[in-house]
Every structure is written in structure tokens, then in C-alpha cells.
Amino acid sequence: MIVESLNIPKTVVLRNLEEDLGKRKLCARFVSQSLTPEQREDRVTSCQDIFAMADADNLFFQNYYGR
Numbered sequence: 001m002i003v004e005s006l007n008i009p010k011t012v013v014l015r016n017l018e019e020d021l022g023k024r025k026l027c028a029r030f031v032s033q034s035l036t037p038e039q040r041e042d043r044v045t046s047c048q049d050i051f052a053m054a055d056a057d058n059l060f061f062q063n064y065y066g067r
Helices: 002-006 010-020 037-056 060-065
Strands: none
Touching: 002 010, 037 060
16 A cells, blocks of 8 residues: 555665664455354353453453563
8 A cells, every 4th residue: 555655665765774774564464254153152252251350350450561
């Protein structure tokens, strides 16, 4: 989008992002993911467990992200 809107080469945009802004490419593209019903249930259960731990400890997220 930057290349098209500014009408400059892609290499210039990439160099500016990497060198000047300190950004880097993490992945080439997004891939859609379809979860099976079992995987969805596991995800819901995991999230509920995290919420329960956070409810039990008011500093849960602060302690977790503070490490």
C-alpha cells in the first residue's frame, strides 16, 4: 500500500522500515485457519482457565507480563 500510494520502489520502503524505523518482517502472509470443533472447545477451555486464574489473582496479568 505504501509503494502504491507514494509511487516509490518496494526496496526503498523496505529499507526505510528496516533501517530507519527498526521494523522487520515476521511472516510473508496470513493463512486462514479452520479449527475443528474439538480445537475450538480446547481454546474456549484454555481461555476460561486463564480468566479463572486472573479472577483469583488481581495481579495475574501484571505479574505475567512484568517478567
